[in-house]
Amino acid sequence: MSSLLAQLFPPSTTRNMELSADVLIILTSAAIIYYLTRWHRWKYLWREWLTTVDHKKIGIMYLIAAVTMLFRGGVDALLLRAQLAVPNNHFLGPLHYDEIFTTHGTIMIFFMAMPLIFAMFNIAIPLMIGARDVAFPRLNAISFWLFAFAGFLFNISFVIGGSPNAGWTSYPPLTELAFNPGVGQNYYLMALIVTGIGTTATGINFLVTILRMRAPGMTLMRMPMFAWTTLVTSVLILFAFPPLTVAMVLTLFDRLFGTAFFTIGRGGMPMMYVNLFWLFGHPEVYILVLPSFGIFSEVVATFSRKKLFGYSTMVYSVLAITFLSYGTWVHHFFTMGAGAAVNVFFGLSTILIAIPTGIKIFNWIFTMWNGRIKMTVAMMWALAFIPTFVVGGATGVMLGAVPADYQFHNSYFLIAHFHNVIIGGTVFGLLSGVYYWWPKMTGRLLNERQGKWAFWLFFLGFWVTFMPQYALGFMGMTRRMYTYSHGFGWSSLNLMSTIGAFVMGAGFVVMVYNFVWSQIHGEIDVTGDPWDGRTLEWSTPSPAPEYNFARIPVVTDRDAWWAIKQDHKSNVIQIKPQEIQDIELPKSSAIPFLMGLSFFVFSVGMVFSWWWIAVVGFLGFVVCMLVGTFDYDDHKEVPRQVIQNTESALGRLQG
Amino acid sequence: MFNRGSQRGRRVIAISPNGPTGNGDEVEARFLAPHFESEGFPWLQIFGYIGSLLLTIAALLAVVQHILSPIGLLTVILILAVAQAALQLGIFMHLRESRGSTWHIITLGLGIVIALGLVGMSMWIMTFKSGVS
Amino acid sequence: MNLPVEPNATQTKLPLEFTDNHESLKILGFWSFLATDLLLFASLFAVYAVYQSRIGMAGPSPDQLFKLGPAVVETLLLLTSSFTCGLAVYEMRHGHKTGTIAWLIVTILLGIGFVTTEIREFVSYIALGDSWHHSAFLSAFFTLVGTHGAHVSFGILWAITLIIQLAGRGLTTITTRKMYMFALYWHFLDIIWVFIFTVVYLNGKI
Numbered sequence: 006m007s008s009l010l011a012q013l014f015p016p017s018t019t020r021n022m023e024l025s026a027d028v029l030i031i032l033t034s035a036a037i038i039y040y041l042t043r044w045h046r047w048k049y050l051w052r053e054w055l056t057t058v059d060h061k062k063i064g065i066m067y068l069i070a071a072v073t074m075l076f077r078g079g080v081d082a083l084l085l086r087a088q089l090a091v092p093n094n095h096f097l098g099p100l101h102y103d104e105i106f107t108t109h110g111t112i113m114i115f116f117m118a119m120p121l122i123f124a125m126f127n128i129a130i131p132l133m134i135g136a137r138d139v140a141f142p143r144l145n146a147i148s149f150w151l152f153a154f155a156g157f158l159f160n161i162s163f164v165i166g167g168s169p170n171a172g173w174t175s176y177p178p179l180t181e182l183a184f185n186p187g188v189g190q191n192y193y194l195m196a197l198i199v200t201g202i203g204t205t206a207t208g209i210n211f212l213v214t215i216l217r218m219r220a221p222g223m224t225l226m227r228m229p230m231f232a233w234t235t236l237v238t239s240v241l242i243l244f245a246f247p248p249l250t251v252a253m254v255l256t257l258f259d260r261l262f263g264t265a266f267f268t269i270g271r272g273g274m275p276m277m278y279v280n281l282f283w284l285f286g287h288p289e290v291y292i293l294v295l296p297s298f299g300i301f302s303e304v305v306a307t308f309s310r311k312k313l314f315g316y317s318t319m320v321y322s323v324l325a326i327t328f329l330s331y332g333t334w335v336h337h338f339f340t341m342g343a344g345a346a347v348n349v350f351f352g353l354s355t356i357l358i359a360i361p362t363g364i365k366i367f368n369w370i371f372t373m374w375n376g377r378i379k380m381t382v383a384m385m386w387a388l389a390f391i392p393t394f395v396v397g398g399a400t401g402v403m404l405g406a407v408p409a410d411y412q413f414h415n416s417y418f419l420i421a422h423f424h425n426v427i428i429g430g431t432v433f434g435l436l437s438g439v440y441y442w443w444p445k446m447t448g449r450l451l452n453e454r455q456g457k458w459a460f461w462l463f464f465l466g467f468w469v470t471f472m473p474q475y476a477l478g479f480m481g482m483t484r485r486m487y488t489y490s491h492g493f494g495w496s497s498l499n500l501m502s503t504i505g506a507f508v509m510g511a512g513f514v515v516m517v518y519n520f521v522w523s524q525i526h527g528e529i530d531v532t533g534d535p536w537d538g539r540t541l542e543w544s545t546p547s548p549a550p551e552y553n554f555a556r557i558p559v560v561t562d563r564d565a566w567w568a569i570k571q572d573h574k575s576n577v578i579q580i581k582p583q584e585i586q587d588i589e590l591p592k593s594s595a596i597p598f599l600m601g602l603s604f605f606v607f608s609v610g611m612v613f614s615w616w617w618i619a620v621v622g623f624l625g626f627v628v629c630m631l632v633g634t635f636d637y638d639d640h641k642e643v644p645r646q647v648i649q650n651t652e653s654a655l656g657r658l659q660g
Numbered sequence: 661m662f663n664r665g666s667q668r669g670r671r672v673i674a675i676s677p678n679g680p681t682g683n684g685d686e687v688e689a690r691f692l693a694p695h696f697e698s699e700g701f702p703w704l705q706i707f708g709y710i711g712s713l714l715l716t717i718a719a720l721l722a723v724v725q726h727i728l729s730p731i732g733l734l735t736v737i738l739i740l741a742v743a744q745a746a747l748q749l750g751i752f753m754h755l756r757e758s759r760g761s762t763w764h765i766i767t768l769g770l771g772i773v774i775a776l777g778l779v780g781m782s783m784w785i786m787t788f789k790s791g792v793s
Numbered sequence: 794m795n796l797p798v799e800p801n802a803t804q805t806k807l808p809l810e811f812t813d814n815h816e817s818l819k820i821l822g823f824w825s826f827l828a829t830d831l832l833l834f835a836s837l838f839a840v841y842a843v844y845q846s847r848i849g850m851a852g853p854s855p856d857q858l859f860k861l862g863p864a865v866v867e868t869l870l871l872l873t874s875s876f877t878c879g880l881a882v883y884e885m886r887h888g889h890k891t892g893t894i895a896w897l898i899v900t901i902l903l904g905i906g907f908v909t910t911e912i913r914e915f916v917s918y919i920a921l922g923d924s925w926h927h928s929a930f931l932s933a934f935f936t937l938v939g940t941h942g943a944h945v946s947f948g949i950l951w952a953i954t955l956i957i958q959l960a961g962r963g964l965t966t967i968t969t970r971k972m973y974m975f976a977l978y979w980h981f982l983d984i985i986w987v988f989i990f991t992v993v994y995l996n997g998k999i
Contacts, residue, residue: 140818209825216763217818244774247832264925264932272847272929280782331774343785634954696808702883709876723995730999741991745984752879752980759817764824771828775835782839
């Protein structure tokens with residue numbers, strides 16, 4: 006019993022900070038349970054959300070999860086910056102610091118950025134291409150629940166069992182059992198394996214959805230730009246996640262079963278892990294940023310009230326980026342010593358990617374040229390992206406120059422660079438998307454004044470945080486360094502960076518306030534088209550009914566909805582009662598949730614090497630698969646009378 | 661509404677009974693007409709089986725008899741393996757069959773290119789043939 | 794549209810598994826899954842290719858470890874099962890439910906033969922003390938070949954559920970689509986095995 010307790014609660018989980026987190030977690034859970042019981046919401050929660058296969062609801066759940074994870078990752082970031090604010094600080098111990106930068110990085114990449122991207126896919130793509138759902142709705146829900154349970158698993162590590170502490174990249178030999186006993190790294194490995202399976206399924210789902218479910222007349226070259234970037238992102242996911250899974254599984258085998266993949270004594274090579282990890286890791290960078298490129302294209306065109314400039318060059322540059330991104334992974338480890346020829350090849354391919362990316366930047370600028378620009382919050386995020394991403398891209402080219410990289414490698418210059426592209430590219434883009442599509446998913450507009458406050462705090466905070474870090478990198482400060490002494494001259498720049506981080510934190514708080522306030526008091530979007538949009542999702546009511554379109558639209562031009570409005574045919578969204586037909590829709594199912602739960606149980610068993618629990622989880626998975634394969638009753642008919650009533654209530658019934 | 665027959669006439673299919681779907685079918689059809697297998701006797705399958713056995717035996721004999729230098733042997737058996745993969749894909753996996761555009765060929769082709777790059781480049785990187793490292 | 798149009802052509806001329814548009818999406822989805830599974834095996838092949846010479850202090854080399862006998866038997870079993878699986882699809886295309894199920898059962902039996910031979914091969918290596926703990930090469934070998942074996946085992950279970958569905962429901966748009974996907978999976982595993990046989994076993998004997 007005491008050994009079990011020691012395994013569950015090692016010393017790293019009984020520090021004051023962790024204990025106070027325990028109290029907060031228990032209080033929050035109690036409050037949620039009380040609320041659900043007091044207002045009899047359990048059934049509603051289960052029926053409408055936990056078992057749903059509707060892409061619009063899954064998108065909202067992804068969004069909620071992502072914002073929650075942004076909070077957790079953000080708190081980690083503030084703790085790190087608080088530790089680094091002044092020299093010789095001992096606010097966090099060295100091991101504690103390691104744990105926090107590990108969870109910060111892992112959560113921000115896998116459990117914040119990825120779900121936020123999938124939120125955008127789910128909310129926008131089927132509506133944009135004129136489809137009633139994704140190709141495989143139940144698989145879509147399975148993807149979500151695998152992600153959600155993996156995120157839950159990763160997040161409990163710091164209070165039960167101990168947090169991983171080898172960085173978000175987790176290179177061996179530091180992650181081998183001999184150097185890293187305890188279960189922290191197992192948490193990291195299992196969480197990434199499980200969420201990776203879900204992500205791969207999402208990739209397959211959106212690939213097939215976009216290739217095969219577009220509305221009549223929407224040829225590939227008439228697709229909205231966001232559909233294009235979603236398509237190539239799906240392809241990237243398909244081919245990038247297997248090497249990650251293999252890297253994780255091999256490390257797990259080394260830790261749990263004593264194999265010799267990364268132990269040098271028996272012939273293993275830690276460098277092979279690095280190779281596999283970045284085979285995933287570099288395409289992952291583009292998985293993160295390409296969806297944002299798509300969102301910018303939509304937002305910039307809408308708020309400039311102009312067609313996207315150079316649509317076909319945009320498409321070809323996206324395709325070029327996709328292909329090139331598979332040939333650059335070594336630039337993450339030029340200093341490993343693979344030799345001059347290897348480094349030159351990958352250095353050149355890295356710098357080559359700047360060309361298609363530069364083309365895209367010019368296209369966005371020319372889209373705005375002579376446009377009637379409307380300064381909404383969504384547009385401001387898009388505008389903020391351009392200078393931010395250019396700086397991040399330029400420093401990326403500097404890092405891609407091999408000899409220079411030997412100087413910059415693993416310094417704060419690198420830290421500043423990747424935050425510059427990931428926040429400036431991915432996060433700005435996704436926040437732009439959140440502000441842009443919020444009315445479509447909730448039916449209410451976000452308050453613009455609060456949104457602008459959030460924007461300016463976050464944007465200025467970002468520059469104050471990360472510009473000093475470039476200088477710190479030049480001055481020799483290396484990454485993952487937990488404290489530094491007075492004499493280095495790093496003190497004022499570090500303090501500045503910390504202040505900036507807290508300003509960003511304030512921006513986040515205002516943004517969440519903005520979301521909550523607008524959900525209660527926000528202006529209701531009655532038209533479904535608050536921005537005078539160009540693409541099909543704005544032809545639906547906000548929020549769209551369960552079946553999305555009472556009648557599938559016919560597309561004749563690139564900006565389909567804009568073309569319809571220009572031809573004064575916007576009454577096509579009104580349907581005559583006699584034209585309404587029954588609609589077949591996927592049926593809710595408990596299997597996705599239970600499958601996620603099974604994976605969670607399996608993972609707990611693997612993390613703690615409690616094999617019988619792992620077996621229980623695995624059997625749960627098998628049962629879910631069996632029930633799923635024999636379940637032929639996965640569709641329901643929405644009768645035409647119901648559709649007629651819905652359309653009539655929305656004022657979209659003709660005559 | 662457009663239906664399409666193959667040159668041989670007996671494999672007649674209708675791609676989209678409800679009219680053009682717009683998802684690229686019209687364009688792609690000109691490049692690669694979908695093709696569905698329906699022979700009266702499984703000649704193709706038998707041919708594929710015998711072919712795969714012959715290719716396996718050839719590779720096995722080449723190695724056991726050491727007919728070439730190691731590099732030459734490796735090249736030969738890899739070529740035989742690729743031939744066998746092509747056989748499986750073409751005959752047993754009905755690679756040319758699809759409804760509408762043959763997107764799966766593009767996906768799979770890209771996958772093969774990236775898989776080859778992954779294996780080849782990894783081996784190149786991990787040799788550490790470096791004068792300076 | 795300059796395409797030949799045959800007014801008499803009807804939807805029923807499509808093979809059953811392609812007639813329902815939504816079901817046919819799943820076939821494309823499954824091809825995409827195979828593409829990502831291909832990358833999974835490619836990663837394992839890359840690991841094996843780099844590790845095959847890294848045999849640690851005293852571990853066996855590929856040449857010392859492998860016996861070609863079991864590998865050849867496994868190859869023949871899997872190639873034959875691929876053929877019988879092809880025949881099952883052939884029977885399905887001709888609307889013969891019994892033939893489909895019969896060939897599927899033969900496929901399963903051959904698959905079970907493959908898995909048992911492989912397990913016996915593994916056990917014989919481990920009995921000599923060559924388990925996957927001993928060297929990077931052995932770890933890579935057991936993981937690559939074992940991952941394939943696990944795929945085949947999953948395929949066998951899948952085929953059993955398929956037989957139950959075919960027997961109970963006959964050849965419908967859904968059961969034929971599932972059968973078609975299973976066949977894709979099974980032949981795909983055959984291709985992977987051909988490369989394992991070539992890169993692991995034959996290459997080890999060069």
